[in-house]
Amino acid sequence: MQPAISVLGMGRMGSALAHALLKAGHPTTVWNRTPAKAAPLAAAGAEVAASVRNAVAASEVVIVNVSDYQATQSLLRDKEVAGALEGRLIIELTSGTPDGGREAHGWAQRQGARYLDGAILATPDFIGTEAGTLLVSGPSAVFEEGRNVLGALGGNVQFIGEDPGLANALDSAVLALMWGALFGALQSIAVCRAEAIDLGVLARQWTATAPVVEGLVSDLIKRSAAGRYDADAETLSSVSPHYSAFHHLVDLMEARGLDRTITGGYEAIFRRAIEAGHLHDDFASLSQFMGQPA
Structure with a gap:
């Protein structure tokens, strides 16, 4: 029974x-x-x-x-x-x-x-x-x-x-991934509305782009686990092009008066990594600056 x-x-x-x-x-x-x-x-x-x-x-x-x-x-x-x-x-x-x-x-x-x-x-x-x-x-x-x-x-x-705290620790880590995607989606929606882009177009682009994003996240986790922060032949993207494209987003948001709370956090992490000499390293190098206080 x-x-x-x-x-x-x-x-x-x-x-x-x-x-x-x-x-x-x-x-x-x-x-x-x-x-x-x-x-x-x-x-x-x-x-x-x-x-x-x-x-x-x-x-x-x-x-x-x-x-x-x-x-x-x-x-x-x-x-x-x-x-x-x-x-x-x-x-x-x-x-x-x-x-x-x-x-x-x-x-x-x-x-x-x-x-x-x-x-x-x-x-x-x-x-x-x-x-x-x-x-x-x-x-x-x-x-x-x-x-x-x-x-x-x-x-x-x-x-x-065996550590009773590990289930909730991993849960928080996975939720951080989920909220990153959801808040990113909210930011994308704000940009599309500000630029009069139909949200159906955004939905189609997400479907096309999701496999690329999934690959980047998987690579980021793998490289961080191995401590492979320097750019090498297998690097998918370094900090430099991301930071350049990031400023286009910031300029657009400033021009349209959009909330910059989230991008302010991105900016802080970018700057700390770049000031430490990681501008041309793999994007995974930023993971070193998320595990310490600002």
């Missing part, structure tokens, strides 16, 4: 997690601060707990998906709830910080519970599918214990390492 699981938090993501567990055959108990949000899960076959303590007591595994780690603490660190955690596996799937995950792991151990920290790299519609990606960190033996449960939530479960 599948292990019983309790899910705390019935937002869109928490509800998706509970539905996936039910589909996989796990006896599932759910709890939410607003009971009405748990009603659809009750209709799907889940038990609805009247309290967090009841939810914890009902299952061997407790999955938490609430707004932040502070919210998790307010639920689990209640004296009665904490006393019921001994012997249970806690899987924290709330977004947080690496240090938050490490602290939560230490606290769970002191309660006699086992702990895994996870980050979900998916929207709720991917939960329970082969494409659903979860990053998980914590003791490897505990990960092996929870592997089947995690597998019900997504087909691409990745164990990142």
Whole structure:
């Protein structure tokens, strides 16, 4: 028989997690601060707990998906709830910080519970599918214990390492990539609107350009990992042509009165690298200046 699981938090993501567990055959108990949000899960076959303590007591595994780690603490660190955690596996799937995950792991151990920290790299519609990606960190033996449960939530479960903070650290790194693309898109939209370019044209150009951008990002990561910052025969682009083209963008934005918050950050990194003598080095040389304060 599948292990019983309790899910705390019935937002869109928490509800998706509970539905996936039910589909996989796990006896599932759910709890939410607003009971009405748990009603659809009750209709799907889940038990609805009247309290967090009841939810914890009902299952061997407790999955938490609430707004932040502070919210998790307010639920689990209640004296009665904490006393019921001994012997249970806690899987924290709330977004947080690496240090938050490490602290939560230490606290769970002191309660006699086992702990895994996870980050979900998916929207709720991917939960329970082969494409659903979860990053998980914590003791490897505990990960092996929870592997089947995690597998019900997504087909691409990745164990990142023994350090409980690593899942959220990598999550933040991936989100930085995503936000870079999204804020870049917002800037592109602003330029197109200022120059009366139809956004459908921008969409077509993105489709054509995306493979080039993907190749540049992959090369940047590879060269940074190897510390290959000098320009060489395999360099795809050096700092110099990027900096020259960047100034055309800045001039356009100044002429049209567009917000320069983002480009101001680009300018600062460019200048620090160039002042350090990297104008003609590979673009990857800029990575040396992102890992230190301005």
